[in-house]
Amino acid sequence: MCANYRPSSPEDLAAFPLPPPGFAYxxxxxxxxVPIVTNYAPRMWVPACFGLIPAWARDTKIARSTYNARSESVGEKPSFRRAWLRGQLCIIPAAALYEPCYETGKAVRWRIERDDGKPMGIAGIWERRQQDDGLPQWSMSMLTVNADGHPLMGRMHKPEDEKRSVVILPHDAWGSWLRCRSEEEARHLLTAANDPTLRASPDQG
Incomplete structure (x- = not known):
């Protein structure tokens, strides 16, 4: 699970056309x-709410419970079903993820990032709605998978909790993710991170 991350900076994303300023990095x-790139607008970063806001939602409070979507049930849950079944896939660029590690007996915030400083591309789903109701036009949720036994993600969260991980796409799979044309294609890419360049350490602030 991931409820806290640092989006990639404008400099990291300078190779792509960016949306107008006015939202925080x-x-x-x-x-x-936060910035995302979608398979609806694959050549442009768009500003999206971190937490998917389905068409029937009346306010942004739902984002507090829709920021992660379990890949095993994403096609069944009312909040996510429409986006998943319509193949609305996105990539969320992240400079770092933050997760609690309990190996010392208490929660210590750890920072997870690539050791080469490049952005991590997190697989997600998106929703888009008319703005006449005052809600964000774009919103997204990060997809997660089971991470029991994962050498890095399996160390995070409480010992008794199920281990979960967001899906960090290999760099050469970003395009493949956005070009998926079936649920089968998409699920083939939904695996826990196996990137050897990932590193984790207690966050020093």
Missing amino acids: AEAYPGAI
Whole structure:
């Protein structure tokens, strides 16, 4: 699970056309507006709410519980079903993820990032709606998979909790993810991160 991350900086994303300014690239929590790239607009970063807001939602409070979507049940849950079944896939660029590690007996915030400093591409789903109701036009949720036994993600969260991980796409799979044309294609890419360049350490702030 991931409820806190640092979006990639504008400099990291400079090779792509960016949306107009006006939303933060700072550390993000559910409800924050962050950059994503979608298979609807694959050549443009768009500002999206961190936490998917389905068409029937009346306010942004739902983002507090829709920021992650379990890949095993994403096609069944009312909040996510429409986006998943319509193949609305996105990539969320992240400079770092933050997760609690309990190996010392208490929660210690750890930072997970690539050791080469490049953005991590997290697989997600998106929703888009008319803005006449005042809600964000774009919103997204990060897809997660089971991470029991994973050498890195399996160390996070409480010992008794199920281990979960967001899906960090290999760099050469970003295009493949956005070009998926079936549920089978998409599920083939939904695996726990096996990137050897990932590193984790207690966050020093």
